[in-house]
Amino acid sequence: MSSLRPIEIVGGGLAGLSLGLALRRENVPVVLHEAGRYPRHRVCGEFITGLDAGTIARLGLQPFLADALQHREVEWFLGDQSVRTQRLPQPALGLSRYALDARLAEAFVAAGGDLRVQSRLADPTPQPGRILSTGRRRCHRSPWMGLKLHAIALPVHRSLELHLGENAYVGLSRVEGDRVNVCGLFRRRELAAKNGEILLAYLQACGLSDLAARLGQAARDPDSFSAVAGVAFDPRVSSDAPATLGDACAMIPPFTGNGMAMAFQGAELALAPLLGYARGELSWDAACTRLQRDLRRNFRVRLASAELLHPFLLQPPRQRWLSALTRSRLLPLRPLYTLLH
Numbered sequence: 154m155s156s157l158r159p160i161e162i163v164g165g166g167l168a169g170l171s172l173g174l175a176l177r178r179e180n181v182p183v184v185l186h187e188a189g190r191y192p193r194h195r196v197c198g199e200f201i202t203g204l205d206a207g208t209i210a211r212l213g214l215q216p217f218l219a220d221a222l223q224h225r226e227v228e229w230f231l232g233d234q235s236v237r238t239q240r241l242p243q244p245a246l247g248l249s250r251y252a253l254d255a256r257l258a259e260a261f262v263a264a265g266g267d268l269r270v271q272s273r274l275a276d277p278t279p280q281p282g283r284i285l286s287t288g289r290r291r292c293h294r295s296p297w298m299g300l301k302l303h304a305i306a307l308p309v310h311r312s313l314e315l316h317l318g319e320n321a322y323v324g325l326s327r328v329e330g331d332r333v334n335v336c337g338l339f340r341r342r343e344l345a346a347k348n349g350e351i352l353l354a355y356l357q358a359c360g361l362s363d364l365a366a367r368l369g370q371a372a373r374d375p376d377s378f379s380a381v382a383g384v385a386f387d388p389r390v391s392s393d394a395p396a397t398l399g400d401a402c403a404m405i406p407p408f409t410g411n412g413m414a415m416a417f418q419g420a421e422l423a424l425a426p427l428l429g430y431a432r433g434e435l436s437w438d439a440a441c442t443r444l445q446r447d448l449r450r451n452f453r454v455r456l457a458s459a460e461l462l463h464p465f466l467l468q469p470p471r472q473r474w475l476s477a478l479t480r481s482r483l484l485p486l487r488p489l490y491t492l493l494h
């Protein structure tokens with residue numbers, strides 16, 4: 154029997170699973186509750202920016218990312234018009250959540266983790282030894298919704314594309330198996346369409362007709378369709394619940410492709426204080442204080458910068474301004490992508 158104090162993780166997305174796995178490698182007893190099961194599709198653009206080799210090595214993620222595609226450039230579109238192709242400071246990784254989450258879950262179990270799927274903890278409150286990685290906080294008043302679908306062998310201009318529409322933006326990211334993830338953030342509208350067809354209807358409605366036509370002609374995997382409503386972005390690291398990680402702690406706008414890296418980086422930052430707690434060297438309060446301080450230090454600037462830029466990707470007058478800057482190569486996105494590392 155382990156003499157280490159146990160850790161309970163609520164939420165088996167990337168933050169919870171990678172933390173659970175890293176703790177298991179140090180022999181800490183871990184119970185992980187996940188409301189859903191694996192594999193499963195999720196609303197996510199499925200490209201990862203800003204995940205560096207240090208984090209990959211410290212969390213032992215290399216085997217799970219080995220076949221991820223490497224996107225070196227991103228092509229920006231305003232409406233149906235290509236505006237600019239931008240080289241990324243470091244390649245973004247393209248891999249589906251369907252594959253990635255399932256691989257991590259399997260490794261967690263193989264490492265001796267106690268994974269309880271279809272186990273939703275009703276209203277999980279913070280308590281010693283419990284980490285909340287329950288994903289984005291819902292805001293019912295938010296008009297923003299996310300839609301995602303995999304298209305098979307969809308012709309693309311680049312392996313990563315970002316399309317700005319009216320009160321919407323949509324990413325195309327190639328992932329494994331000749332699939333292209335089509336995922337967008339849209340202001341909610343009343344549209345008469347259902348399931349996968351609703352994504353096509355939204356593309357049309359927000360002025361992305363070329364993309365809608367391209368997607369309309371491609372084979373689509375209906376099982377991959379996922380949707381989420383009430384998406385909100387909080388630019389601050391949550392201080393009311395000190396033991397939170399990933400989106401539950403702070404959510405960066407999706408256009409950055411940095412939410413998944415932040416989930417992993419949060420797990421990496423949590424490792425030392427949680428090991429201190431498990432070994433009896435730190436009280437729970439001291440471990441949480443240290444975790445919060447490190448999360449704030451690491452994420453504050455990127456959250457604030459992304460929040461500042463976000464309206465420029467969504468609102469037509471600001472999109473035109475952004476597009477003009479982009480054409481004149483004064484693109485404020487490059488410094489942002491550099492900040493994400």
Ligand SMILES: Cc1cc2nc3c(=O)[nH]c(=O)nc-3n(C[C@H](O)[C@H](O)[C@H](O)COP(=O)(O)OP(=O)(O)OC[C@H]3O[C@@H](n4cnc5c(N)ncnc54)[C@H](O)[C@@H]3O)c2cc1C
Binds near residue numbers: 166410
């Ligand atoms: C439209 C959109 C596009 C995006 N595109 C990208 C992108 O291209 N690149 C990128 O890096 N990021 C992207 N993101 C963000 C990214 O998906 C998240 O940042 C990332 O998934 C956060 O991981 P997480 O582990 O914190 O949460 P999640 O992956 O959401 O996992 C949380 C888990 O907790 C479980 N759970 C919740 N409540 C309970 C409970 N009470 N009991 C038990 N289990 C519970 C849920 O079932 C879920 O599995 C996008 C987000 C949106 C909305």
